[in-house]
Amino acid sequence: MEGFIDYLGEHYLLLVLTSGYMALVLYIGWYFRKKAASGTQAFYIAKREIPGWVVSLAFFSTFTSTNTYIGQAGQAFKYGLSWAWVGLFWAIFCIISWLLLGPRMRNQTAKLGSCTIPDYFHFRYKSNISRLVRLFSAIVILFATLWYMVGIVKGTSHVFESVFGLPYAWGAAIIIAVTCAYTVWGGMYSVLWTDAIQGIMMFAVAILMVMIPIVYIGGAGELLEAIGNTAHPDVEGRPIGNGLVTFGQLTSFMYILGIGLAVGMKQIAEPRCLVRFYSIDNTKSMKFAMIWTPVFLGISLICVMGLGALVHGMASEEEASYLIKNTDEVVGFMLAKFNHPLVSGICVAGLFAAGMSSLASVMLIVGTAFVNDVLEVTVKVRQGKNILFTRWTIVLYSVIVFLFTLAPPANIVELTAFSGAIFAASFFPAIFGGLYLKWGTDLGALTSMISGMVAAIVWRFVFRLEYAALKDIHEIIPAFIFSLLVYIVVSLATKGRMPDKEHLEHLFS
Amino acid sequence: MDFLTAFPYWAIIVIIVLNAWLVSRMDVHINEDEED
Numbered sequence: 406m407e408g409f410i411d412y413l414g415e416h417y418l419l420l421v422l423t424s425g426y427m428a429l430v431l432y433i434g435w436y437f438r439k440k441a442a443s444g445t446q447a448f449y450i451a452k453r454e455i456p457g458w459v460v461s462l463a464f465f466s467t468f469t470s471t472n473t474y475i476g477q478a479g480q481a482f483k484y485g486l487s488w489a490w491v492g493l494f495w496a497i498f499c500i501i502s503w504l505l506l507g508p509r510m511r512n513q514t515a516k517l518g519s520c521t522i523p524d525y526f527h528f529r530y531k532s533n534i535s536r537l538v539r540l541f542s543a544i545v546i547l548f549a550t551l552w553y554m555v556g557i558v559k560g561t562s563h564v565f566e567s568v569f570g571l572p573y574a575w576g577a578a579i580i581i582a583v584t585c586a587y588t589v590w591g592g593m594y595s596v597l598w599t600d601a602i603q604g605i606m607m608f609a610v611a612i613l614m615v616m617i618p619i620v621y622i623g624g625a626g627e628l629l630e631a632i633g634n635t636a637h638p639d640v641e642g643r644p645i646g647n648g649l650v651t652f653g654q655l656t657s658f659m660y661i662l663g664i665g666l667a668v669g670m671k672q673i674a675e676p677r678c679l680v681r682f683y684s685i686d687n688t689k690s691m692k693f694a695m696i697w698t699p700v701f702l703g704i705s706l707i708c709v710m711g712l713g714a715l716v717h718g719m720a721s722e723e724e725a726s727y728l729i730k731n732t733d734e735v736v737g738f739m740l741a742k743f744n745h746p747l748v749s750g751i752c753v754a755g756l757f758a759a760g761m762s763s764l765a766s767v768m769l770i771v772g773t774a775f776v777n778d779v780l781e782v783t784v785k786v787r788q789g790k791n792i793l794f795t796r797w798t799i800v801l802y803s804v805i806v807f808l809f810t811l812a813p814p815a816n817i818v819e820l821t822a823f824s825g826a827i828f829a830a831s832f833f834p835a836i837f838g839g840l841y842l843k844w845g846t847d848l849g850a851l852t853s854m855i856s857g858m859v860a861a862i863v864w865r866f867v868f869r870l871e872y873a874a875l876k877d878i879h880e881i882i883p884a885f886i887f888s889l890l891v892y893i894v895v896s897l898a899t900k901g902r903m904p905d906k907e908h909l910e911h912l913f914s
Numbered sequence: 915m916d917f918l919t920a921f922p923y924w925a926i927i928v929i930i931v932l933n934a935w936l937v938s939r940m941d942v943h944i945n946e947d948e949e950d
Contacts, residue, residue: 486919493922493929500933508942515945629915652918688944695937703926711923 412570419568422750423757427583429602430761434587434595441592441792448592448792449520449773450683453511455597457690457697462604463597464681464694465701466762468499468672469607471560472821474709474759478614479732482713483640484656485649492706494665495672499702502673503695509840510682511691513912520683521770522546522676522832523778529839529912530847531904536782538835538851543778545831545858546676549824550767551806556821558810560733561760567737568753577810584761585803588768589796596765597684603758604701610755611705614736617743618715631718637725649714659877667879671825674833676774677766712736719743772799823865823880830857830884834892842896843909849896857888 413420441448481488513519517528523546527539558577565576587595622628632649639645639655648654672678685691713735717725719742728735736756740749772795780786786794814820831854838845838853861884868875903909 486915487922489922489926493925496926496929500929504933504937504940508944512943512945633915650915650919652916685944687946688942691944692937692940692942695940695942696934699930699933703930707923707926 416569418746419750419753422754426606426754426757427579430587430595430599431583433599433602434590437591437594437598441590441594445520445777445791447594448795449769449777450680451593451597453515453684454686455594455684455690456686457693459597459601460681460685460690461694461698462602462608462701463600463762463766464678464698465705466600466604466607466758467677467681467766468495468702469705469759470557470763471564471756471760472556473706474607474610474614474756475560475564475733475736478709478712479728479735480713481711482716482728482732482735484661484714485645485651485654486711486714487652487656487661488714489707489710490658490661491665491668492703492710494662494669496699496703496706498669498673500699502678503698506673506679506836506840507682507685507695508691510679510836511685513840514683516912521773521777522679522836523774525839526835526850527778527782529904530845530850531908532847532902534847534851534902538847538854539778540782541851541854542832542835543774543782545827545854546774547771547779549827550771551802551809552814552820552824554764554767554806555809555813557760557764558806559813561757561764562810563733564737564753564756564760568749574811577807580757580761580764581803581807581810584764585768585799588765588772589799592792592795593684593769596769597681599765600762603762606755606758607762608701608705610752610758611708613748613755614739614752615708615712615715617739617748618712618718621743622718628715628718632714635717635725637717637720637722638729640729645717649717657877663877663879663882667822667826667881670829670833670881670885671822674829674836675825676770676828676832677763679836680766680770712739768799768803771802772796775802823861826861826865826879826881826884827858829881830861830888831855833885834889837889838892838896843913844896844900844903845892846896846899846902848899848902849892852895853888853892856891857884860884860887 446452514525517525519525519528523539523542526542527535530538558580561580562573562576565571565580566573587599619625619628622631634647635649636644639648685694713732716735716739719739720728728738740752775798776786776791776795780794834853835850838849861880864880864883869878869880
């Protein structure tokens, strides 16, 4: 009993802030449960009636995750302030996504009555083959998403474990259970509204985090001076010197370019981001989101992407020697060193928000893909049962994720990145072609999907892992280019398979 | 900090502003009354 009271005394602020946050997201899920249950369109895409600021913040919080706030922030400890180049590429891809895909996707999916990315492929290309594309893409989502979810839960559970001192499995169970509950209750309504709140928290936490090393040292100038020439060792044990503030000294630009392009390309083809466009309510909202989403993302990335380099100013040489090999622990180290319960509590709640916002989005994607695009296409779901089945799918998939999280594969980060490459290479040409190229065909979509996936696998296992000179060229880049070329060539060669003129005119009007 | 290290920080600000300027001049239209 005494130990429990001591524990409460030590962690009360963290417990209050985190419990308050979790209670809020659960309340939002519960609040929307009746509205979400009013029909498939409501549960899947919130009836396309969500204001622009909510979708904008939801897109931002889905685009970034714990990987950004912990993993990428920590990378700068190893690679210096130049790591922000990766953030620049992400910001550019976010803008491209909203400019090129946002308005068209919203309009075309409404015209087609599409609720998911796979059914968009089916209705857009309108044939028996496009029905196969729908099924195939849903299966890709079901398999590729699992590793992403395990990676997110693993990262967030480690934060839980380190700040609360509770077992890792408890953290995983609590995070999955809370996220699953509000997603199952409120469907897309609760996912978007909780994402928006999580987006606000993440934006504030990004600014707060970058202030920590500055306040700790006593000013931005003093901090830059401290990290400008340091005796801390780099990954090979040599003194970093001015490497943290000098371009290209701690890593090659090719490596930064590869990671930046890989993640950026992945993000613009990820169903969890694309489906955000479906729910926006009107022109004013669309314009708002097109302007403000890059603002939320860009400013957060400015704060977060170079953070690790700044933490050198807070670390001793011994601590830096450890952190350079364990960059995922840099943010945790920074919070522990700053040792301010309120600041730590707010940051931890923000890190949970970062993980849960991405997790909820993919939970819904998985549930809708299985029921709407696998069951509906193969065995037909009884009328009125779609929402019930979707809810159960989310619950069962969450249990599977939990089991994998207890013993995650050693290379989970690589698996997550690889699944992202599969999404980008196999989905983007069919989506972009569907939105812009009237002459795009169902066969073009199917072959580009298959060839994108094959190219990603071949490049990774036959070339990238075998030849040192190619290790910095992520599989997403050749696979993306190859699948786009296949889409164009096959569509031009099978022009006779274009949907009827009336259908295309309706879509492109 | 050298020019290329500082570049991404201010470049993000520049592209955000350029994007806002571009979108404010773009003709965006969302069909609110479209049949689902």
